[in-house]
Amino acid sequence: xxxxxxxxxxxxxxxxxxxxxxxxxxxxxxxxxxxxxxxxxxxxxxxxxxxxxxxxxxxxxxxxxxxxxxxxxxxxxxxxxxxxxxxxxxxxxxxxxxxxxxxxxxxxxxxxxxxxxxxxxxxxxxxxxxxxxxxxxxxxxxxxxxxxxxxxxxxxxxxxxxxxxxxxxxxxxxxxxxxxxxxxxxxxxxxxxxxx
Amino acid sequence: xxxxxxxxxxxxxxxxxxxxxxxxxxxxxxxxxxxxxxxxxxxxxxxxxxxxxxxxxxxxxxxxxxxxxxxxxxxxxxxxxxxxxxxxxxxxxxxxxxxxxxxxxxxxxxxxxxxxxxxxxxxxxxxxxxxxxxxxxxxxxxxxxxxxxxxxxxxxxxxxxxxxxxxxxxxxxxxxxxxxxxxxxxxxxxxxxxxxxxxxxxxxxxxxxxxxxxxxxxxxxxxxxxxxxxxxxxxxxxxxxxxxxxxxxxxxxxxxxxxxxxxxxxxxxxxxxxxxxxxxxxxxxxxx
Numbered sequence: 001x002x003x004x005x006x007x008x009x010x011x012x013x014x015x016x017x018x019x020x021x022x023x024x025x026x027x028x029x030x031x032x033x034x035x036x037x038x039x040x041x042x043x044x045x046x047x048x049x050x051x052x053x054x055x056x057x058x059x060x061x062x063x064x065x066x067x068x069x070x071x072x073x074x075x076x077x078x079x080x081x082x083x084x085x086x087x088x089x090x091x092x093x094x095x096x097x098x099x100x101x102x103x104x105x106x107x108x109x110x111x112x113x114x115x116x117x118x119x120x121x122x123x124x125x126x127x128x129x130x131x132x133x134x135x136x137x138x139x140x141x142x143x144x145x146x147x148x149x150x151x152x153x154x155x156x157x158x159x160x161x162x163x164x165x166x167x168x169x170x171x172x173x174x175x176x177x178x179x180x181x182x183x184x185x186x187x188x189x190x191x192x193x194x195x196x
Numbered sequence: 197x198x199x200x201x202x203x204x205x206x207x208x209x210x211x212x213x214x215x216x217x218x219x220x221x222x223x224x225x226x227x228x229x230x231x232x233x234x235x236x237x238x239x240x241x242x243x244x245x246x247x248x249x250x251x252x253x254x255x256x257x258x259x260x261x262x263x264x265x266x267x268x269x270x271x272x273x274x275x276x277x278x279x280x281x282x283x284x285x286x287x288x289x290x291x292x293x294x295x296x297x298x299x300x301x302x303x304x305x306x307x308x309x310x311x312x313x314x315x316x317x318x319x320x321x322x323x324x325x326x327x328x329x330x331x332x333x334x335x336x337x338x339x340x341x342x343x344x345x346x347x348x349x350x351x352x353x354x355x356x357x358x359x360x361x362x363x364x365x366x367x368x369x370x371x372x373x374x375x376x377x378x379x380x381x382x383x384x385x386x387x388x389x390x391x392x393x394x395x396x397x398x399x400x401x402x403x404x405x406x407x408x409x410x411x412x413x414x415x416x417x418x419x420x421x422x423x424x425x426x427x428x429x430x431x432x433x434x435x436x437x438x439x440x441x442x443x444x445x446x447x448x449x450x451x452x453x454x455x456x457x458x459x460x461x462x463x464x465x466x467x468x469x470x471x472x473x474x475x476x477x478x479x480x481x482x483x484x
Contacts, residue, residue, distance in 0.1 A: 029440050038434065040381055043374060043441045129362060129384050130355035131430045132414070161429030165436060171456035
C-alpha cells in the first residue's frame with residue numbers, strides 16, 4: 001500500500017484538520033455521484049477506496065494504534081433495484097459490464113416499450129457518449145413513469161450540465177457575468193505579449 | 197481541429213503560461229524538424245492541447261532554448277522533443293491535411309483553389325506522417341468518410357454525426373491501460389464538443405449556402421442554443437470527470453484551466469457571435 005499521507009497529498013506533520021480537509025476534497029472529487037453510469041466509474045471507485053483506506057490508516061495511527069477507529073467515510077455506491085423483468089435485469093448487467101452492443105440487441109428484442117425500456121435505452125446512449133439521445137430517452141421514461149425516482153434522478157443529473165459536477169477550487173462558474181466585449185478581450189490576449 | 201481549445205490567460209499562473217508557450221513553440225519546432233518548412237503553418241492551439249494531454253506525467257519541466265521559426269533571430273524557451281510531442285506533431289499533420297482535403301471537396305473548383313494548393317504543399321509531409329501513424333490515418337479516413345455519408349443523407353441525429361468526429365479524435369491517444377481509457381473518454385467528448393461548437397459556428401453560413409448543418413438538422417434552421425449548450429456542457433462535464441482521474445503532473449493546472457475556463461468561454465463567444473471576430477484577428481503576437 002502507498003504511503004497514506006502521499007495518497008491524501010498532505011505532509012506527515014499536517015494537523016488533523018488539514019488531513020480531514022484534504023480527505024474531504026478528494027472524496028468530493030471522486031464521489032460516485034460524479035461518475036454515475038460513466039465508463040470510468042470503476043477507476044473513480046478505486047480512487048475512492050484508496051483515499052478511504054488512507055484516511056482510515058492515518059486516523060488509526062494517530063489514535064495510537066487503537067483499532068476500530070473507523071472514519072465512517074463515504075462508502076461505495078449501491079443502488080437497490082428489484083427487477084421485475086428478467087430480460088431488463090440482464091440488460092442492466094450487460095450495461096454495467098460495458099457490453100453495450102449485446103445490451104442494445106437484447107433491448108431491441110423487447111416488444112413493448114415502457115418507461116424502463118426508454119430508461120435503459122438512454123443508459124446505453126449515455127455510456128456511448130450520445131448525450132442528446134440519452135436526454136431524449138430519459139425524458140420519455142420520466143414522461144411515461146413520472147413517479148420513478150431512478151429515471152428522474154438520471155434526467156436531473158443530465159439537466160444540471162456542468163453546474164453539478166466537481167470543479168477544483170478556483171474554477172467556479174464565474175464567467176457568466178462577463179459581457180461580450182470582455183469575452184473578446186480575454187480570449188484575444190491569450191498568448192500575445194509577455195516575452196518569456 | 198479549429199483552434200477552439202485554448203487557455204484562459206487571465207487565470208493562468210506565469211509558470212503555466214510559460215509551460216504553454218514552451219509547448220506551443222516546441223511543437224512548432226518538432227513540426228519543422230520532422231516535416232520541413234510548410235508544416236509549422238498548420239500549428240494551432242488544439243494540437244498544443246493534444247501535446248500537453250499526451251505527455252507522460254512529469255513533476256516539473258525544464259525548457260531548452262531554440263530558434264523561433266517565424267523569426268530565426270530570436271531564441272525562445274521550448275520544451276524538449278519527446279514521444280508525446282512527436283505523436284502530436286504527426287497527428288497534427290494528418291489532421292491538417294484531411295481538413296484541407298475536406299475543404300477541397302466542399303468548395304467548388306475556383307473557391308477550392310486555395311485549399312487545393314495548400315494540400316498540395318502539405319502532401320509530402322502528410323505521406324510521411326501517414327507512414328509513421330498508419331492506424332491513426334486509417335481511422336481519420338474512415339471516420340471522415342462516414343461523416344460525409346451522413347451529411348449527404350441529411351442525418352437528423354446530432355449524436356450520430358458528432359460521433360464520427362469524436363471517434364476520430366479519440367483515436368489520437370493509444371487506448372490501452374488505465375491512462376488510455378481516461379484519455380480515450382476525454383478525447384471522445386472533446387471531439388464531440390469541438391464538432392458541435394463548429395457546427396453552431398457554421399450555422400448562419402451553411403443556411404445561406406444551403407449546406408447541411410447538424411445543428412439545424414436537429415433543432416431547426418434557427419438552432420436551439422439552450423438545448424445545444426446543455427448537451428455541450430454535458431460533454432464538458434465528462435471531460436472534467438475524466439481529467440480528474442488521470443495523472444498529468446505539472447501539466448494539470450494548464451489542462452484544468454483550458455477545460456474549466458477556456459472551453460466555456462469559447463462556447464460563449466461562439467454562441468453570441470463574437471467568435472468570428474476573434475478568429476479573424478491574429479491572436480499569436482510575437483512582436484510585443
